[in-house]
Amino acid sequence: MSEPASESAGTAVNSGLRRSRFSFNQITAKLWGLEEMVAGCVAAGVDQVALWREPVAEYGLARSAALVRDAGLTVTTLCRSGFFQLPDWFDDNRRAIDEAAALGTKVLVLVSGGLPDGSRDLAGARRHVADAIGRLAPYAAAAGVTLAIEPLHPMYAADRCVISTWDQAMAIAEQHPAGQVGVTVDTYHLWWDDTVLEKIARAGERIAIYQLADWITPLPAGVLTGRGLPGDGCVDMRAFHDAVDKAGYAGPIEVEVMNAGLWERPGREVLDVTLTAYDSVF
């Protein structure tokens, strides 16, 4: 009887290890108030969260920082800076870096933004992103914040993120020291790419954060709010786990799911189903 018991204990340990890496990304329960979310996470034994700039600004930056600190929560990432097609990108991104530092997070997720209005110059927009990150990297480094370039699915290339592939993100990141500029591995955005797993496995410390969401169809209008909880769609999550493991990434694993149906449910319920989904893919 000792073997089954030992196996069971082993499973529990692994499960516990994985659970300790879980981070609840605030957008998954978009309508949950910050105070309620922090209390809900503490009650559920979750000690890592990813925050978004807008709700943090609404609650107040210093108040938010105190709230999560007093609750013993670690902020795994702040989402998100970038949007370099906007005129005030430089100032806004420096503010985002300051906010990340104030929240005590080491990682600022960066979504590059789309084409300027009326532009067809995708290559030019991509060059601008690389230049912009080059201008921000020293400021981020001084603040102790890693810029985590997030390649978004190519369906967002026009209006949200001109950085569409792992290769593009890595090519920019590699112009800087690894601690300054890294890449966000988000299963939702990368799963279609037949070359990405082997590249992630070789990415080493360039992986700044690992985020889970699943691909489900049909896509809703606007293609923003139809993502699935891990396990609900067709992404081979275990293949991604293997790839980030091979890379040596041992950091937090965020579940970040934008889903209109999920947002209608009470926050604590969203956290519970998120935890169940998370456990299911390990």
Add this chain to the structure above:
Amino acid sequence: MSEPASESAGTAVNSGLRRSRFSFNQITAKLWGLEEMVAGCVAAGVDQVALWREPVAEYGLARSAALVRDAGLTVTTLCRSGFFQLPDWFDDNRRAIDEAAALGTKVLVLVSGGLPDGSRDLAGARRHVADAIGRLAPYAAAAGVTLAIEPLHPMYAADRCVISTWDQAMAIAEQHPAGQVGVTVDTYHLWWDDTVLEKIARAGERIAIYQLADWITPLPAGVLTGRGLPGDGCVDMRAFHDAVDKAGYAGPIEVEVMNAGLWERPGREVLDVTLTAYDSVF
């Protein structure tokens, strides 16, 4: 005064050359009856069309073939075969090849299909597509039909087409003689890829057909019927023209636009705006 006249004549000649390469893809006016579409094209001086299997079957294959032949129209492609996740893919694709041959078209557009129900094995699905094309190529060759693998935008990888990139399509095509298996260049599906233009420019006779549609946002639910007429979106059409020109492609140029708003308009009006859009991007 002779120089302006000469320039004007030159423009007219170029415009005429481009116009002579125009092919009206039937899906652009999805609800236009086949007889009316053929008559409308003849009246507009358009002598090339791309047909779809479903309306051809509805009108009757032999009748459709006679209709377009008697009208003096060339069928540039038949759309579309593939969908290799379905159980009857082998027989259905052989029928599609027969249909293409009966219509006198040399090119059958091939959309691979998505993942089998419940599957997460994207790599496996892609291997199956390569195998399936290998089994069909000899039959297509005997019928004088080129299989034109169409890489679809990665947003269709789950449910419509697991071949998401130019590289994947070319890797399969290159296992066969160029006349047997080629690739479809569709601006809508490929525009986001920062490596694609240089690859198209080197693709030579692998380019089986060149199709135009523009990327406009926001995407509608289901992401199928929100494509733009050439010039209405953010695709740099001239960069694509340059690339196919460099490759030596001198074949037909189809406008293939799936757009719910366009479908509501009378067919002849759709053809007119399509021609205007086509001329605008040359």
